[in-house]
Amino acid sequence: MKILAIDASVGVSVAVLNEGKLTSSESVSHGMQGELTADFISQTIKSAGLKVSDISDVVVGVGPGPFTGLRVGIVTAVVFAHARGIPVHGICSLDAVAYKYGKPCVVVTDARRKELYWAQYHQGRISQPQVAKPEALAEMFNGVDFVGPGVELYPDVVSGINLDLHASALAEIFASGTAQLVDVAPMYLRKPDAVEPTTRKSVL
Amino acid sequence: MSEPLILGIETSCDETGIGIVRGTTLLADEVASSVAEHARFGGVVPEVASRAHLEAMVPTIERACKTANIKLSDVDAIAVTSGPGLAGALLVGVAAAKSLAVALGKPIYGVNHLAAHVCVDQLEHGPLAEPSVAMLVSGGHSSLLLVPDITQDVIQLGQTIDDAAGEAFDKIARVLGLPFPGGPYIDQAAQQGNPEAIDFPRGLTTPKDLLKHRFDVSFSGLKTAVARWVESEQRAGNAVMVNDVAASFQEAVVDVLMRKAIDACLENEVGTLVIGGGVAANTRLRAVAAQRCAEHKISLRIPRPGLCTDNGAMVAALGAELVKRGRDASQLSFGTDSTMNVTTVVAK
Numbered sequence A: 001m002k003i004l005a006i007d008a009s010v011g012v013s014v015a016v017l018n019e020g021k022l023t024s025s026e027s028v029s030h031g032m033q034g035e036l037t038a039d040f041i042s043q044t045i046k047s048a049g050l051k052v053s054d055i056s057d058v059v060v061g062v063g064p065g066p067f068t069g070l071r072v073g074i075v076t077a078v079v080f081a082h083a084r085g086i087p088v089h090g091i092c093s094l095d096a097v098a099y100k101y102g103k104p105c106v107v108v109t110d111a112r113r114k115e116l117y118w119a120q121y122h123q124g125r126i127s128q129p130q131v132a133k134p135e136a137l138a139e140m141f142n143g144v145d146f147v148g149p150g151v152e153l154y155p156d157v158v159s160g161i162n163l164d165l166h167a168s169a170l171a172e173i174f175a176s177g178t179a180q181l182v183d184v185a186p187m188y189l190r191k192p193d194a195v196e197p198t199t200r201k202s203v204l
Numbered sequence B: 001m002s003e004p005l006i007l008g009i010e011t012s013c014d015e016t017g018i019g020i021v022r023g024t025t026l027l028a029d030e031v032a033s034s035v036a037e038h039a040r041f042g043g044v045v046p047e048v049a050s051r052a053h054l055e056a057m058v059p060t061i062e063r064a065c066k067t068a069n070i071k072l073s074d075v076d077a078i079a080v081t082s083g084p085g086l087a088g089a090l091l092v093g094v095a096a097a098k099s100l101a102v103a104l105g106k107p108i109y110g111v112n113h114l115a116a117h118v119c120v121d122q123l124e125h126g127p128l129a130e131p132s133v134a135m136l137v138s139g140g141h142s143s144l145l146l147v148p149d150i151t152q153d154v155i156q157l158g159q160t161i162d163d164a165a166g167e168a169f170d171k172i173a174r175v176l177g178l179p180f181p182g183g184p185y186i187d188q189a190a191q192q193g194n195p196e197a198i199d200f201p202r203g204l205t206t207p208k209d210l211l212k213h214r215f216d217v218s219f220s221g222l223k224t225a226v227a228r229w230v231e232s233e234q235r236a237g238n239a240v241m242v243n244d245v246a247a248s249f250q251e252a253v254v255d256v257l258m259r260k261a262i263d264a265c266l267e268n269e270v271g272t273l274v275i276g277g278g279v280a281a282n283t284r285l286r287a288v289a290a291q292r293c294a295e296h297k298i299s300l301r302i303p304r305p306g307l308c309t310d311n312g313a314m315v316a317a318l319g320a321e322l323v324k325r326g327r328d329a330s331q332l333s334f335g336t337d338s339t340m341n342v343t344t345v346v347a348k
């Protein structure tokens, strides 16, 4: 198996797992997914000593995460797989952090608007990914390890171990055969901010 | 070498468009629109549009390849709208296009949406005259352009200083209780109405305005005038003559647009006018354009309505012209530009 893994739920992270050997490119800067993702794929495949046509599977982190970047990662993955005629697999992005941590934990990432995305893990993910206020999380999970890039944001409320979210872990989870696969569609967890006009507005 | 086979992707607003052309021959033009999802909000909601683009992308690419009877691997280059447009929507199309380019090992052209609107006419009426004057009118744009070379030299003569032409149609439709998008409904109502019933103002046409805004347009004064007129009728207890208001409003828009377009052709001594954008589907605009161009011996080119609205074929058409003329492709790291100036035809 030669796996191309892509995650754009936090920054941009691309990895190739070539028969157990990892090669990766990343950038944690937000909002550069559109510029960097394709370039990273091209570079990473080349650095792994492979050709595009060697890739056998695409794995993509489907969030949760800020929507704009998330969509870049997912559309990149599904179009690549379609163009190459290979399968694409979706994994909850938070799973990557829990896999690296290896112990029971709650993974947290930035959901903006003073909230965190989170999911609970105990030998695999045991909750649906959700969005919550840090205070609510602290109350719900007293004594549980918080891990992930989200612990840096509200250190007085939710503190723990800052582990980055890497696509390489998604590739490893998939290769291990233990992945909890999900639909290849963004985990939005929030509705679009649009309201239907209730009364006919004057245009003046 | 045979003519280049280009796949074009358009996602600047609410249409996911995939077009495939070989040279100037249109092979496929598939569009998935999310307009119905926006109707209840009375306008395009960017987040809703972006979500729809992602869902529609692979199925629309698949459909286009099937219609064109080609394999993706046959494509010589990818073209995609990199701006102007809704930032989040553009990003979905550009990411998809880049992924195709990497997966297929083909060059990519990030192109200007406005230039693509002009270039699409080549698919119907053959090579563009050089130079041409182009007027683009839609819900998102109102631009008057001088086009010496569509692949690298496009000059903006004028634009709207407030609402886009199509936006004015949407807003007046709402005042008149007609559905969104307003263009087709106003057009229909106007056909039963008297265009001379009410003398609505023609924006930026006084000698003083022309000094500063000779080729610019403005629709906000007209919009206000129509809304005031309707409200005063309602206050007086009169039934609003929707058809007459629609016809008189439309006449004012069309009159101003065509005065400016003809003036641009005469001033620049250009013998060809190309009209594009969704508002180019308006029957009154087409009729007045034909009449006034004939009076001034200007040759008029308007693509059929399906090619005037946003679509992937226009992007592919411009991509094919760029390849044919040997213009440089974009770097894989080019970005989207929601306010991309029309003087930039291809993103670096």
Ligand SMILES: [Zn+2]
Pocket: B113, B117, B138, B140, B141, B277, B309, B310
């Ligand atoms: Zn357009």
